[in-house]
Amino acid sequence: MIDIELQRLPHGEGLPAPAYATDGAAGLDVVAAEDLTLNPGQRHAVATGFAIAIPEGYEVQVRPRSGLALKHGITCLNTPGTIDHDYRGEVKVILANLGSEPFAVRRGERIAQLVPAPVLKAAFREVEVLSETSRGAGGFGSTGT
């Protein structure tokens, strides 16, 4: 369990904070702070009405809700979205409508889920030759279907 500070922004007043829908949920559902309609093929950075301060060493991933994806073709275009620990702007959810019907987003409705995760830092070091493996450069289906 990590502690994440949440600052409610004026247009987010009265909305619930991200919350787990069940005891075992991995993601905290996040609600929209605005009303809008997404036409097929359209995308929008949906306001959540809050900003957060994540502890160093962690990120928060923004992931779609499978129900919206399956029933309406609504997804997070950049899934999983990344909230950096040093970001202090409003958290936004980049929703896209991949379905065939317009989709109405209503303020207060759950549109995505936030999944905190540890961050592993890496430094890339240039070398002349890489270590050998049996896979080598094979990829993209090289092992068959």
Ligand SMILES: O=c1ccn([C@H]2C[C@H](O)[C@@H](COP(=O)(O)OP(=O)(O)OP(=O)(O)O)O2)c(=O)[nH]1
């Ligand atoms: O779904 C998202 C993805 C990102 N962000 C915010 C928080 C994140 O820390 C910042 C930058 O995101 P990212 O690194 O994915 O975007 P970028 O295109 O690389 O922008 P930047 O140059 O600001 O890093 O935007 C969101 O609010 N929602």
Ligand SMILES: [Mg+2]
């Ligand atoms: Mg970035």
